[in-house]
Amino acid sequence: MKKNILILVLVLLVIQVVDAKEYNILDFGAVRNQLSTFAIQKAIDACNEAGGGTVVVPAGIYITGAIILKSNINLYLEQGAELRSSEKMNDFIVGSERYGMIFCQDASNISITGQGIINAMGSQFYEPDKNHIENSGLGVRKDYDKMLTRQKENYLPEGVFFTDGPIKRKPRPGMTIVFFHCNQVTIKDITIKDTPVWAIRFGYCEDVLVEGISLLNNLLIPNSDGIHITVSRNVRIDNCEIRAGDDCIIVTGFARIEDTPGFDSKEQDKYTHGNKTIYAENIQVTNCHLQSRSSAIRIGYGQHPIRRCIFTDIVISESNRGIGVFAHDASNIEELIFSNIIIETRLHNGIWWGNGEPIHLSAISRFPGQFAGQIKDVQFNNITATGGQGIVIYGDKESHMENIQFNNVQLRLLKGLETMSKGGNFDLRPTAIYEKQIFEHDIPGLFAQYVDNLSIRNFGLKWGEGLPEFFTHGIECLEVKDFLIDGFVGSANPNSPKSQKLFMENCTFNQ
DSSP: OHHHHHHHHHHHHHHHHHHHOEEEGGGGTOOTTSBOHHHHHHHHHHHHHTTOEEEEEOSEEEEEOOEEOOTTEEEEEOTTEEEEEOSOGGGGEETTEEOOSEEEESOEEEEEEESOEEEOOGGGGEEEEEEOOOBOSSTTOBSSOGGGSTTGGGSSOTTOOOTTOOEEEOSOOSOSEEEESOEEEEEESOEEEOOSSOSEEEESOEEEEEESOEEEOOTTSTTOOSEEEESOEEEEEESOEEEESSOSEEEEEOOSSTTSSSOOTHHHHTOSSSOOSSOEEEEEEEEEEEEESSEEEEEEEESSOEEEEEEEEEEEEEESEEEEEEEOSSSOEEEEEEEEEEEEEOOOSSSOSOOSOSEEEEEOOSSTTOOOOOEEEEEEEEEEEEESSOEEEEOBTTBOEEEEEEEEEEEEEOOOTTHHHHOSEEEOOSOSOGGGSEEEOOBOSEEEEEEEEEEEEEEEEEEOTTOOTTBOOSEEEEEEEEEEEEEEEOOSOTTOTTOOSEEEESOOBOO
16 A cells, blocks of 8 residues: 555656756757757757646847747746847748747647747848838839828828838848647736737637736837737737737737638648637737837738627827727628727827727728628727827728717817828728728718717717817718717817717618
8 A cells, every 4th residue: 555655656746847847948058149049949849749848048148030839838938038039031931931939830738938038129120210111012002192181292291201100121030929720828927029020929829818918019110010819719918018010909800811802711620729710709808008000909800700809998008099990801890899998099100000090990891892891799988088080980881880889988189290291081091992091081079981870978079279170070970870879078179160069961860
């Protein structure tokens, strides 16, 4: 009997040792302040082959190219540790693929934790004194016609350097941290700095936790998005600080190939792990501070439908847009709740998408000959917003929005530095209708068109001093069916004498 107990104790001790086993990258040849990609990968491979454990990055700076994470591994960055991006593009080529710093595919039970830093050194892949030029994909034509804007030839004039960015790209690595087709993924407590493109992407993943991280990007860099949740489900993001030169937190339905209509489930079927449904769904974001040169929160784009997302207790500051919901593909977006959010927006110079809207919803296709999907069952509750543009709800004749609710929304509109040089326009990019990319449009406090069942309860609107006459009505609704308004405290812009508190055209009321 004693012998059996001894064997059992030994077995338990062995299990505990395996569970707790650490693989320090220094033991595999990593050298501080030198390229250590090979050594880090050796530590990861050894840990994976042994059944899993913790790969430790001790204090110090370690230069790395692309590393491949695997199942049952916690990549732990000690306090004072920094994984720093290599400057050489060849260090990010694995086989025939170009990656960023960390890539993981078809794996489970993976985490990146600790008090250390992942420094992607993204600014080195840009020219800080030159403007980024946006093309439409149709040759060299820009993705808008400045002659359709209010300012005409003075809209983003040639030969001017825009101090808000974006700045010009050079060849750069891939997305900094990518998980494709993975289960049980955790990123916790680390700091991520200066990514040259998307910082984190979860593609077709399931059961994801991001908690307590700081993601601090160069606000001048285009496409330096924060966290992309792409056709993933059961995702929770909590207590994070995110500053991004593009969108901060993004939920999309993008298939692996982003710019082709439709999707093929074979992409999901060929992997063991990850999201096997067609939905991006069950997303919860709480207690975060966001700053963005595009949309601080962006829902939409992509071939897969999106549903069941909740955003609560969030502060958005100094952003180009606050919340954006975009049905620009054939897929639907539904069951969204945004609650207890403070939003501060302004117009930025440069060619960033958006014009300072605190809240923007649009349904307009980005593919020629294809109708946009539907946005429905969306709530905005307890929102306090200060912005350089009104709220925009832009439905399409073929894609009406349905059941959009605003409950206790307080909005104050202010004149900013770029109001006259960029204001008085709508920005619906990306859309297949070239004339609808950016175009002149008056700015009411809230604009809505082609919405079925729009309810506005306890809406407060204030106008700042000196707003030009193109800021107009308090609320403007076109082609809205079953419109309910209860408790609107506000007026038309005092500087626009022909405007009305409530302007409606072809609308019906919900009694």
